[in-house]
Amino acid sequence: MSNSDNQTELQKTMLGQLKASQRKKMIFNLVVLALLILAPAVIYATFLMKILCFALFAVAFNLLLGFTGLLSFGHAAFLAAGGYTTGYLLSSYSGLTTEMGIIAGTAAATVLGLLFAIVAIRRQGIYFAMITLALAQLLYFVFVQAPFTGGEDGLHGVPRGHLFGLIDLENNVAMYYFVLAVFLGGYLLVQRIVNSPYGQVLNAIKQNEPRAVSLGYNVDRYKIIAFVISAGLAGLAGSMKTVVFQLASLNDAHWHMSGEVILMTLLGGTGTLLGPVVGATFVVNLEYQLSQGPLGDWVDPILGAIFVITVIAFRSGIVGEVQKFVKKNLN
Amino acid sequence: MTMTKKLLTSAIASALLVGGAQAAISDNTVKIGYLADMSGTYRDLAGPNGEAALRMAIEDFGGKVNGAKIEVLTADDRNNPDASSSTVRRWLEDDKVDMVAGLVASSVTIAVTKLLEGTDSLGLVSGSAASSITNEHCTPNHIHYVYDTYPLANGTAKAVVQEGGKSWYILTADYAFGHALEGDVTRVVEENGGEVIDTSRHPFPTSDFSSDILQAQSSGADVVALAKAGADTTNAITTAGEFGLTQSGQTLAALLLFLTDVHALGVDTAQGIQLTTGWYWDLNEKTREWSDRFMEETGVRPTMVHAGIYSSAMQYLNAVKETGSDKAADVRKQMMDTPINDMFATNGTIREDGRMVHDMYLAEVKTPEESENEWDLYKILRTIPGDEAYRPLSESKCKLVSGSVR
Numbered sequence: 001m002s003n004s005d006n007q008t009e010l011q012k013t014m015l016g017q018l019k020a021s022q023r024k025k026m027i028f029n030l031v032v033l034a035l036l037i038l039a040p041a042v043i044y045a046t047f048l049m050k051i052l053c054f055a056l057f058a059v060a061f062n063l064l065l066g067f068t069g070l071l072s073f074g075h076a077a078f079l080a081a082g083g084y085t086t087g088y089l090l091s092s093y094s095g096l097t098t099e100m101g102i103i104a105g106t107a108a109a110t111v112l113g114l115l116f117a118i119v120a121i122r123r124q125g126i127y128f129a130m131i132t133l134a135l136a137q138l139l140y141f142v143f144v145q146a147p148f149t150g151g152e153d154g155l156h157g158v159p160r161g162h163l164f165g166l167i168d169l170e171n172n173v174a175m176y177y178f179v180l181a182v183f184l185g186g187y188l189l190v191q192r193i194v195n196s197p198y199g200q201v202l203n204a205i206k207q208n209e210p211r212a213v214s215l216g217y218n219v220d221r222y223k224i225i226a227f228v229i230s231a232g233l234a235g236l237a238g239s240m241k242t243v244v245f246q247l248a249s250l251n252d253a254h255w256h257m258s259g260e261v262i263l264m265t266l267l268g269g270t271g272t273l274l275g276p277v278v279g280a281t282f283v284v285n286l287e288y289q290l291s292q293g294p295l296g297d298w299v300d301p302i303l304g305a306i307f308v309i310t311v312i313a314f315r316s317g318i319v320g321e322v323q324k325f326v327k328k329n330l331n
Numbered sequence: 332m333t334m335t336k337k338l339l340t341s342a343i344a345s346a347l348l349v350g351g352a353q354a355a356i357s358d359n360t361v362k363i364g365y366l367a368d369m370s371g372t373y374r375d376l377a378g379p380n381g382e383a384a385l386r387m388a389i390e391d392f393g394g395k396v397n398g399a400k401i402e403v404l405t406a407d408d409r410n411n412p413d414a415s416s417s418t419v420r421r422w423l424e425d426d427k428v429d430m431v432a433g434l435v436a437s438s439v440t441i442a443v444t445k446l447l448e449g450t451d452s453l454g455l456v457s458g459s460a461a462s463s464i465t466n467e468h469c470t471p472n473h474i475h476y477v478y479d480t481y482p483l484a485n486g487t488a489k490a491v492v493q494e495g496g497k498s499w500y501i502l503t504a505d506y507a508f509g510h511a512l513e514g515d516v517t518r519v520v521e522e523n524g525g526e527v528i529d530t531s532r533h534p535f536p537t538s539d540f541s542s543d544i545l546q547a548q549s550s551g552a553d554v555v556a557l558a559k560a561g562a563d564t565t566n567a568i569t570t571a572g573e574f575g576l577t578q579s580g581q582t583l584a585a586l587l588l589f590l591t592d593v594h595a596l597g598v599d600t601a602q603g604i605q606l607t608t609g610w611y612w613d614l615n616e617k618t619r620e621w622s623d624r625f626m627e628e629t630g631v632r633p634t635m636v637h638a639g640i641y642s643s644a645m646q647y648l649n650a651v652k653e654t655g656s657d658k659a660a661d662v663r664k665q666m667m668d669t670p671i672n673d674m675f676a677t678n679g680t681i682r683e684d685g686r687m688v689h690d691m692y693l694a695e696v697k698t699p700e701e702s703e704n705e706w707d708l709y710k711i712l713r714t715i716p717g718d719e720a721y722r723p724l725s726e727s728k729c730k731l732v733s734g735s736v737r
Contacts, residue, residue: 151507154438249412291407297370
């Protein structure tokens, strides 16, 4: 009798704690959302859009690295495939609405992701990374040569157009809210995936692949699906970026970009949802600040040093370390 | 009563006048944004020393135009059109920048000039090579000042053929820039009675050129042309130097080579190379005088890009002074109406497509015996008149040119 009483007591307090922490999370989310909505009044809108595009790119990448344990070193290929497809379609066919161009770019990156995944997924670790890098480099040379990309000059003058044929995206504020909506959509999708039963399987694969196999999961298929979703979201980020800047360039396809997204993710914290967002914000901001000042020469060495320090001293990244600190001291 | 009325009207009138004068130069400041590669491959040819050249121009001008102060903002383009695009957008919207100087990588230049189109700000392009900048990508908001690929191919190829280099071997970097140069060179060589025996293409970028150079050597061609730029060119030249290509009687023609590249290579390696340049520090008294001052500031001799940044900024400020306005349309018109005569150009003119047409020079890199000091690098073989060097307007695809072939 008293035993079961105790149990219900315990359940109640646990439930209460859960509710309290949920409430805390809810408040946190609302505050962040409010800040994002109000941000363009204070911070320059194009700059915010750039951050959001890279944040989406990093979130997509983190679905693989942080939640599936796959290190792709060729994610620039998807960013560029999305960007070039959208850019080419929007500048060649004036009848096409902006969202159709973006959907087409995302679809192109998704298909490309499937092709990459089929080739690369059979190998693990460094071999997987090298295969993705090699495929991305192949694609880089295609972009260098193909007539529609404009080669090293890039694809310029992509019209922003009208969203649903109604909202004029030339207006920076309208464009910002569109980018914000797309980013939140992508972020929530990844959050949903990670917390779904499918995400649990991905986590199992990350932690112990042979055990997942022995439990009867078709591991390759799970990994391919994760890879394709990640590629599609990276393509979406590329498409958005092209519409924001009205250009697509070879920089997006270069392996530097694949490296940069790894830096953003590791810096922010792999395996945390918010990590890549914080990492992207940090890196984009740092690059911008340094390029404006007398330290322009030092951008690459500084980024390199930060990377080394993070990997050695703060393995779980900015968000990971903050979470650890909160757990240790505040609970 | 009448007295106060008179006073009032005169006060109002003078207030209006002052207001009018201020409106001409926006916020009574001429803001210049300097955008160039400060940390990457193109650092030496433009970079921080280009900013020094720009500041020299402002100082020589007196620091003020019609009482309005001149401010400079600087940013690294990171050779990245996205980053440059967001920097320049911010410059235009928040900082109200009136002129953007520097502009090196072609992708950056095209992105920035597309942004400038339709605004009141002007872009003065000094670093870029692509001739498309004043052809299919021309806008009423920019001027391409120093050089472009058209005279590079045209000048070098024509001159070398006329001097007896009849058979050609072209080493091409396999991307759009290389293809464009290769096409131009082939056309010019054939028009002048020469012949292209063979071409070989290599991926961009490449560091090992030994097999290409050996092929070129065994082809027996009089001239080996390098249709490429930057590190590809310097690597190919180094390899050619190791295999003694020029010493064995062949001419090496580099289509795009900067003074800083030659300086880095050294005359031992680079001797005998023929190239076209828009400017050289040791041309005459005026250029030497300016270059000495530049060297005091920076410790190096200026490239044609540095000189172009100085000269174009001077022309711009003069035009602002003359028109009393910093609106792109007014200033550009004034600059087009004024022939350029300074340390950079003699009778340079700006055409309606934005191309600044001026004399180019065919140069040869000196031998170690001829070179008197580390910066004594070129001997000028001939002057190529501007209207012969640049693409004629009759071939233009620019929308600003009436009767263009567009």
